[in-house]
Amino acid sequence: MALATFKDLCIDAHDAGRLARFWADVLGLEAKTLDDGDLLLSGSTEQQAIWVNEVPEPVSVKQRVHLDVHARSVDDVVALGATPADLTSFGWKVLRDPEGGELCVFERETVPAYRLYEVVVDAREPERMATWWADVLGARVEHEEEFSSVVDIVGAPFEALVFQVVPEPKTVKNRIHWDVTAADLGLFLGDGATVLRPQDDEIAWTVLADPEGNEFCAFEPA
Numbered sequence: 001m002a003l004a005t006f007k008d009l010c011i012d013a014h015d016a017g018r019l020a021r022f023w024a025d026v027l028g029l030e031a032k033t034l035d036d037g038d039l040l041l042s043g044s045t046e047q048q049a050i051w052v053n054e055v056p057e058p059v060s061v062k063q064r065v066h067l068d069v070h071a072r073s074v075d076d077v078v079a080l081g082a083t084p085a086d087l088t089s090f091g092w093k094v095l096r097d098p099e100g101g102e103l104c105v106f107e108r109e110t111v112p113a114y115r116l117y118e119v120v121v122d123a124r125e126p127e128r129m130a131t132w133w134a135d136v137l138g139a140r141v142e143h144e145e146e147f148s149s150v151v152d153i154v155g156a157p158f159e160a161l162v163f164q165v166v167p168e169p170k171t172v173k174n175r176i177h178w179d180v181t182a183a184d185l186g187l188f189l190g191d192g193a194t195v196l197r198p199q200d201d202e203i204a205w206t207v208l209a210d211p212e213g214n215e216f217c218a219f220e221p222a
Contacts, residue, residue: 002138003187004180006156007219008049009119012175014099016054018081022098023050025080026069027115043114048157055175059100065176065214066102068092068118068162074105101175116158118149119178121214122170126163129212132192133161136180170213179205179217188218 013019020039024031029041029048041050071077074093078084085102086094093105106117123129127141130148134141139153139161147164182188185206189195192211199206205217 002154003136003184003191004182004218006047006137006153007179007181008047008051009176009178010051010053010217012055012173013052014055014058016052019097019099020052022081023052026071026077026082026103028113043157045157047155048114048116059175061172062122063101063175064122064166064170065174066104066120067116067176068104068106068120070108070111070115070117071105072109072111073107077103077105114157118158118160118162119176120162120164122166122168123163123212124166124169125212126165129163129210130161132211133163135191136188137161174215177215177217179219181221182218183221185218 011019011023016037016039017033020031020041023029024041027041029043029050032040032042034040037054039052041052042048069077074087074095077095081098082095082103085096093107095103095105097103104120121129126148127143130141130150134150137150137153139150142149142151147162150161151159153161188208193208195206196209196215197203197207205219207215207217209215
């Protein structure tokens with residue numbers, strides 16, 4: 001039984017307006033500026049929502065969470081404001097967004113209207129982390145040599161949550177995280193999650209971290 005359901009994604013940005021326009025164009029979403037200055041990217045379903053939140057700090061280290069996207073050509077994404085980082089080492093193209101955050105482009109002959117492919121997370125123990133998140137989301141795990149994927153996530157607007165092995169530990173707050181809806185936070189806390197900030201008068205959600213410290217937010221069911 002799932003402990004939670006996928007809700008949406010969030011991206012931190014030093015210049016929320018600029019980064020929101022970039023990701024809206026890359027993913028095929030519409031951007032709307034909110035009263036507090038943050039932006040909401042929206043698509044055809046609630047789960048396609050991406051909140052772009054302005055933060056004071058710029059990108060300082062390699063992102064431990066990045067997005068894989070579909071595109072007809074890497075040149076199309078570069079034309080929207082990305083810069084090449086590594087176009088030759090892999091079967092996909094590694095770019096940087098306008099603030100320096102990594103993303104990977106998978107070139108396709110046929111590109112869907114909504115172009116988010118996967119959410120990828122660096123991990124010291126990818127098999128353990130994928131299994132943990134699969135249990136949380138009531139999903140299924142596929143293991144390969146250097147990464148493990150969580151697939152068949154109910155409601156998720158992407159194909160997989162992929163954990164790839166890296167040697168270095170997490171050092172700073174992730175600039176990309178996902179939100180979930182959960183009725184009982186005690187089930188998380190008994191299974192390796194920790195509370196970073198409880199719900200209070202200022203925020204209507206609880207900020208948690210998974211067993212490797214990746215931040216996520218849990219909302220109570222409406």
